[in-house]
Amino acid sequence: MNDKLLSIKNLNKTFNVNEPINVLININIDIFKGEFISIVGTSGCGKSTLLNIIANLDKESSGYINYFFDNTDSIGYMMQEAALFPWLNVEKNALFAAKMKNINNNNYIDNLLKKYGLYEFKYKYPSELSGGMKQRLSLIRTLGLKPKLLLLDEPFSQLDYQSRISISSDVYKLAKENNITTILVTHDISEAISLSDRIIVLSKRPAHIKNIYSLQFDKNLLPIERRKEKLFLSYYELIGKDLDMFEN
Amino acid sequence: MKTKKLLIHFLRFFIIIIFLISWELLSKYHIINSFIFSSPSKILDCIRKLYTNNNLFIHINVTLHETIISFILSIIISFIISIFLYHFKTIFKVIEPLLTMLNSTPKIAIGPIIIILFGANQNSIIITALSITLILNILTIYNSFLNTNIYLENYLKTLNVTKFQKLKYLVIPSSYKTLISSLKINISMTLIGVIMGEFLVSKAGIGYLIIYGTQVFNLTLVMSGIVILMTLSYILYLVINIIENKLKKYLT
Numbered sequence: 001m002n003d004k005l006l007s008i009k010n011l012n013k014t015f016n017v018n019e020p021i022n023v024l025i026n027i028n029i030d031i032f033k034g035e036f037i038s039i040v041g042t043s044g045c046g047k048s049t050l051l052n053i054i055a056n057l058d059k060e061s062s063g064y065i066n067y068f069f070d071n072t073d074s075i076g077y078m079m080q081e082a083a084l085f086p087w088l089n090v091e092k093n094a095l096f097a098a099k100m101k102n103i104n105n106n107n108y109i110d111n112l113l114k115k116y117g118l119y120e121f122k123y124k125y126p127s128e129l130s131g132g133m134k135q136r137l138s139l140i141r142t143l144g145l146k147p148k149l150l151l152l153d154e155p156f157s158q159l160d161y162q163s164r165i166s167i168s169s170d171v172y173k174l175a176k177e178n179n180i181t182t183i184l185v186t187h188d189i190s191e192a193i194s195l196s197d198r199i200i201v202l203s204k205r206p207a208h209i210k211n212i213y214s215l216q217f218d219k220n221l222l223p224i225e226r227r228k229e230k231l232f233l234s235y236y237e238l239i240g241k242d243l244d245m246f247e248n
Numbered sequence: 249m250k251t252k253k254l255l256i257h258f259l260r261f262f263i264i265i266i267f268l269i270s271w272e273l274l275s276k277y278h279i280i281n282s283f284i285f286s287s288p289s290k291i292l293d294c295i296r297k298l299y300t301n302n303n304l305f306i307h308i309n310v311t312l313h314e315t316i317i318s319f320i321l322s323i324i325i326s327f328i329i330s331i332f333l334y335h336f337k338t339i340f341k342v343i344e345p346l347l348t349m350l351n352s353t354p355k356i357a358i359g360p361i362i363i364i365l366f367g368a369n370q371n372s373i374i375i376t377a378l379s380i381t382l383i384l385n386i387l388t389i390y391n392s393f394l395n396t397n398i399y400l401e402n403y404l405k406t407l408n409v410t411k412f413q414k415l416k417y418l419v420i421p422s423s424y425k426t427l428i429s430s431l432k433i434n435i436s437m438t439l440i441g442v443i444m445g446e447f448l449v450s451k452a453g454i455g456y457l458i459i460y461g462t463q464v465f466n467l468t469l470v471m472s473g474i475v476i477l478m479t480l481s482y483i484l485y486l487v488i489n490i491i492e493n494k495l496k497k498y499l500t
Contacts, residue, residue: 057405077406083399087421100407100417 003033004068005149005181006054011063013049022206023049027063029200029209033148034179036172038192041202042243047185050202051077051151054183069148076147078155082134084126084141091122093137098144109144116140116170132163139167143174150175150182156191168195169223189243193235194223201242211242286468294472298457308480310453311442314370315484318377319438323427325378326385333386334393334419335411351383355441359448368449376448377441381434392426393419428495431488439481454480 008031013024023046031037039047052058054065055077076097084093094113098105113119116136126134135158142150152171156164172195175182186192192199193215201211213235217226226232240246268288274280275287282290298304333340359376366372396418404414446455454477461469 055406056408057402075406077403079399079402081399083397083403085400085417085421087424096417097407100409100413 004030004066005033005035006031006068007066008054009064009066011050011053011060011065013046013053013058014061024053024060025206025208027207027209029212031181031183033181034176036175036182036184036195036197037200038184038186038196038198039200039202040186040189040192040239040243041207042204043187045202045205046207047202048153050207051153051183051185054149055151074145074148075151076142076145076149077151078138078142078153080154080157082126082131082138082158084134084137086126089123089125090118090129090137093126094118094122094140094144097141101145103145105144105146108146109140112140112143116167132159135159136167139171146178147180150180152182152184152186154186155184156186164191165224171195172223189236189239189245190227190232193232193239194226199235199239201239211239213239284467286471290468291472291475294468295476298472304476307452307454307457308476310450311439311446311455311477311480314373314377314442314445314453315435315439318374318381318442319435321374322378322381322385322434322438326382326389327427329386330389330393330423331415331420333390334415340390347383347387351387355379356444356448359444362445363449370450372449373442373445373453376445377438380441380444381437384437385430385434388426388430389423392423396422424495428492431492432485435484435488436481439477439484443477 008027008029011024011027012022015021015023027050039050041047049058053060055075057077085096088096090113094109095106098109110119113122116139118133118137118140121129121133126137129137135155139155150171155171156168159167168191171182174180184192184195196215199213199215200209201213202208203210215231215235217229217231221229237246271280271285272288275282275285275290295304298307355376358379362372362375362379366375400418400422401414404418409417442453443455443458446453447459450456450459454473457476458470458473461467461473
């Protein structure tokens, strides 16, 4: 748990659209192997930008990220949109990432399809699936890579409340069982508290780290069980205050 | 739903029958000039004669052969050129005005040049047909290459795929939908091009029949050519429709 997986140093990001817009200011954080981290912040503050920079989809304006692993092959990124290939069936979509990386994880992916109730639909196409099923398929495709670092950008936002709780719990279990470091971007504080080891609270734009909470829950508690704890409410209040949720 | 479909079919058939009967009667009683407008019975007789003289299918085969070759060539060539231009976008930017200019030029105007360059043979007919469809196809396919799903593009970026993998797994499959939906327009445009080519230079084909009929003032032959052409065009449309539906199932 104490081995660093990545280290972000003095990271700044500015977008140059007509005039420079500062999005991220002086972000410093070390992320450790096996950690489940959530990034919360108000809408549009730069959470996804930070995730994109970690995923190499975007470039930092200054500062740097040190990856203590081969970052090109071991990052799994699940975006808000399921981003499935409409011309590939469920099975081929699920295997896509592994195929691109020349990894033979067919049995593992088959098991994931069974676990998430998509095995019977493996010859169906994305247009024949519900929103929740698409999101689960996107998750299976990402997990199929057995990534060292799993980046989740509001992946459960399109699911109904029940599926959201159940799938986020599954992701938590899978990440913990396989020692996958996970960074989740979410606007849902309850989700962040129920899943994370640490929560990074970003300020409004230009975003800096306002607070980092190391959550002190019993390690054996499941995400759903955390929600019943008194600590849960305390964290909710603290983070809510950080995000100015209780004003007015 | 089924009754409505049947009603539509019946109405179509009914309108055609009424049209043919009116045409026949108007021509028979000299209300319209039967020399210019001919009549359904004369046209039918002309087609029957073409058939008994073993000429009908010779002309249809020639036109069909030229159409299918031009159609397939147009799709393959435009696809290859679009891939090339997608890789070298600056080249596309340089030639874009030229493509637009060429596309809006009436192709009949460049017909004589095509004949001089490629000779008075079937090649010129195919080139004329290509001149009508090729540029439009290139522009359509190229634009579909550019308009791939942004989320899928971002997803591929997270996988660090190569330019070739992006082309193979995203750009080309994304364009199938556009390509399939353009097949119907393509086949009719190709047919127009082939007939135009046959007007300019041919020894056989439906276009030849029409132009020959005009030259000898046999307007029944001209009308027969038009009827054969319309029937052929409709059959090709139906075939493409079947292909389109089959492809849609697999590719979209």
